Amino acid sequence: MKKLVAVFFSILMFWVVSVSADLNHNHHSTNPTVIGKLGDPANVTRMIEIKTMDNRFLPSKINVKQGETIRFLVKNEGMRRHEMVIDTMENLKKHAKMMRSNPGFISDDPNYVDMLPGEQKELVWHFTESGIVNFACGYPGHFKQMRGKIYVEMK
Template sequence: MKKSLIVSFSILCLGSAMTYAAEQHYSNAAIGKPGVLENVTRTVEIEAYENRFSPSEITVRQGDTVRFIVRNTGEKKHEMMIDTMQHLREHAKMMRLHAHMEHNEPNQVTLAPGEQKELIWQFTHAGVVDFACPMPGHFKGMRGKIIVEEK
């Protein structure tokens, strides 16, 4: 009885996390859309390491398609996720509950120590777009801003 209760609870938690992940989409109206390599207008290198991104502030122009080359030079697994601060906070909260959840969204990359990946994004609206590492214990310090200047 006890074993089946634990299994049932585990399945329920996993199902909740998967439902959340399936319903949790980046807020493209506010932050832009996935970019295409052929349309890249600029490349930005970002270093992710223990509780920091460098640079943590980037300026681009509305309409730019940016190729982010993100390199994890730290000792821990990190993510770079582009979204609104509200969605980043929600995602960080979910990651605290389900730390081993895997992602496959176009607005984020997950990096093991020493790994490098690309994220290509087109910034369609002027304003400020946020990015962060939503991994448990990282979110408070690993944040940055992308300032999107009007054309």
């Protein structure tokens, strides 16, 4: 009986850890009322090229209009792996903290692209609200310098 109870609690603890890890994975999920939402490629209003270098984005300040759907063409011109995540600063900080403990993490969130050196990817985003939207690379040692702002002007 003691073995059965031990096995049950082991399985229960494994499940709790798995659920907790899944919740932590989603801690940086987008909040559509703050930062916008995944854009429809058929509704793209313009394309903006962004280069990731080692420890910076070029450009790091971008102006868009509320309601625009932007195709970000993100190219890694650095020597290290980089990502671009669009989110609130609070969520970007949480994401960077999580990346320090799990630097190999790759997200499938729509506000995220990850690139090896020389690789280029697209991120299509629809800006629903005016204000400032942040983006960053959360890889360990990158976050403090690899940040940018998207200034979303009111219609």
